[in-house]
Amino acid sequence: MNNRPLKWARVDDINYLNWDCQNTIECLASEAKFTAEGIALPPGESLSIKGLARPYELAVQLFNMGWLPRRAASKMYRKAYSAVNQTQTALILMRKNGIDVQIINGLPSEEVKPNSVLSISRTDGPFIGQPFHGSRHNILKRTASFAEAFLRDATGLEEMITPLKTTKVLPSPPPRTRSGADDLYSALGGSGEPIYLSDGVWLTSGGGAHDWGR
Structure with missing residues (x-):
């Protein structure tokens, strides 16, 4: 959140469209307090949020399971994790509009260190976007279930992450565009974290420029 005023809204339908939006649902209106100063959120976690609701929550859960955080060589991935079981290596790659998973037969030839650079080749094994x-379902929750099952060498791993499309008529996804800020972020060697530009302005991996101060 960027400290913008809270607003009241009505939910007519729920679809999984794009988790990188500018807004998020914080709580039910019945849980908040409407005061002269504005809307106050309930203390603690909202009762209306059940399960994994944000990509950050999946990242925390993967880390707590024992998956290693990595730095993806491709800038399209904001978070990357790897893990091994008895015979396989798996990658979980989190991007703006989805999560990619790759299962590779065999184990790394040398020790993998946390936050080491991860180069990705789609020919190494099944690559499921x-x-x-x-x-049709919460991909964050499905990916967390896959991550736990992979560590214990469960069967049917690919089926757990095969995309399940909704039958609803949905709006078209936003067009893929690149902004000048996005090009500048890449030129400055951004690797997922915000980069300080000047005069209190920071660039983010999504191509945004933010006045966060020095």
């Missing part, structure tokens, strides 16, 4: 747009 899960787009948020049009998904």
